[in-house]
Amino acid sequence: MIWLVWTQHRRQFTYTAALVGALAVLLIVTGAVMNSDYHSALAHCGTAGDCGNLGLFQGSGWSALTTTVPLTVGVPILLGVFWGAPLVAGEYEQGTQQFIWTQSIPRRRWLLTKIGWALSAAAVWGSIVAASVTWWSRTENALGHHRFDPFKFDAQGVVPVAYAVFAVALGIAAGAVLRRTLSALGVTVAGFTTLLLVLQSFVRPHYLPTKTANLPLSRLHGGLFSGSWQFGGQLLDPTGQVVGHVVGGNDWNIQQAIPVNCVLNNPDSVRQCLSADGYRMVVHYQPASRYWTFQFIEAGIFLALAAVLVLIAYRAITRRDA
Incomplete structure (x- = not known):
C-alpha cells in the first residue's frame, strides 16, 4: 500500500519538495547576508536600538524580501489545495478507489495510509518553511520586535506547521465528503482563510488575559513594551x-x-x-514573554481541528457507499 501511494503521488511529492527546498536555500542564503549587514551596521552605531533607525531595509533588496517573505503564510493553503483536496476527491472522480478496494485492500487501510503520508509530508514541508522563515527573520525581529504582527506571527515559529497539517486535513475531509476536487479546493481555501482571520481578529488577543501598565508618560518610549x-x-x-x-x-x-x-x-x-x-x-x-505561549496555543487549536477533520474523512469514506 505504501508503494502504491508513492507511485500515485511521487510527482506531487517531487515537485513540492523541490519548491520547498529552493525556498529554504533562498532564505538561508539571503538571511545569512542580511545578518552580516546587520552586524556591520551594529558595529558602526554601537547598539541595536540605534541601528533600528539606520534604515537597514530601506532602499535595498532587503526591503522587497521583508515584504514578500511573510507571504509564506500562504504555503499551507497551497499544500491543502494541491495535496489535500485531490487526495481522496481525485480517486472518486477517476473511480480508482474501486479498483484498489477490490484488490483485498480495505477502505480503512487505504484511507489511513494515504492520510498518514499526506499529513506527515505536510508537517515536514511546513517545518522546513517555518524554520527557514524564522531563521531568516531573526535580523528583522531584532530591529523591529513586532513578532505579534499577524503576517509575522503566522509565518514564524510552530504555527505554520500546524497550519499545514490542518489545511491538508481540511482538503482531505472536503474531498471525502463532497467527492469533487474543485468543490474541495474552494472549501479548503475559504475554510482555512476564514478560520485564520477569525482567530487573528477575535480569538488570538484573548488566549491569555491582557496586562495593564500604569506609568508616567516619560516611560512611553522605554523598553517596557518592546516586542509586546x-x-x-x-x-x-x-x-x-x-x-x-x-x-x-x-x-x-x-x-x-x-x-x-x-x-x-x-x-x-x-x-x-x-x-x-x-x-x-x-x-x-x-507582553513579549507570551509569544511562544501564544504560538503553542494556536498550534494546538489547529492540530485539534485537524484531528476532527481526519475523523470526518474517515467516517465519510467508511460509512458511505462507494
Missing part, C-alpha cells in the same frame, strides 16, 4: 480623569487642551513635561 502586543489605552490627568487615548503605546490623541507650559514642538519634550505635571498612561498589552 499593544491594544492601546488611556491618558490620565493628575486627577485620574481620562483626557485622551494611547495609540499603540507610542503616541496619543488628547481630547482636551494640555497645560500651556507643555505646548512644545518636540513630542519627547511634551511627554517629559506632562509626566512632570502628573499625567500618566494606562496601556493594555500582551
Whole structure:
C-alpha cells in the first residue's frame, strides 16, 4: 500500500519538495547576508536600538524580501489545495478507489495510509518553511520586535506547521465528503482563510488575559513594551480623569487642551513635561514573554481541528457507499 501511494503521488511529492527546498536555500542564503549587514551596521552605531533607525531595509533588496517573505503564510493553503483536496476527491472522480478496494485492500487501510503520508509530508514541508522563515527573520525581529504582527506571527515559529497539517486535513475531509476536487479546493481555501482571520481578529488577543501598565508618560518610549502586543489605552490627568487615548503605546490623541507650559514642538519634550505635571498612561498589552505561549496555543487549536477533520474523512469514506 505504501508503494502504491508513492507511485500515485511521487510527482506531487517531487515537485513540492523541490519548491520547498529552493525556498529554504533562498532564505538561508539571503538571511545569512542580511545578518552580516546587520552586524556591520551594529558595529558602526554601537547598539541595536540605534541601528533600528539606520534604515537597514530601506532602499535595498532587503526591503522587497521583508515584504514578500511573510507571504509564506500562504504555503499551507497551497499544500491543502494541491495535496489535500485531490487526495481522496481525485480517486472518486477517476473511480480508482474501486479498483484498489477490490484488490483485498480495505477502505480503512487505504484511507489511513494515504492520510498518514499526506499529513506527515505536510508537517515536514511546513517545518522546513517555518524554520527557514524564522531563521531568516531573526535580523528583522531584532530591529523591529513586532513578532505579534499577524503576517509575522503566522509565518514564524510552530504555527505554520500546524497550519499545514490542518489545511491538508481540511482538503482531505472536503474531498471525502463532497467527492469533487474543485468543490474541495474552494472549501479548503475559504475554510482555512476564514478560520485564520477569525482567530487573528477575535480569538488570538484573548488566549491569555491582557496586562495593564500604569506609568508616567516619560516611560512611553522605554523598553517596557518592546516586542509586546499593544491594544492601546488611556491618558490620565493628575486627577485620574481620562483626557485622551494611547495609540499603540507610542503616541496619543488628547481630547482636551494640555497645560500651556507643555505646548512644545518636540513630542519627547511634551511627554517629559506632562509626566512632570502628573499625567500618566494606562496601556493594555500582551507582553513579549507570551509569544511562544501564544504560538503553542494556536498550534494546538489547529492540530485539534485537524484531528476532527481526519475523523470526518474517515467516517465519510467508511460509512458511505462507494
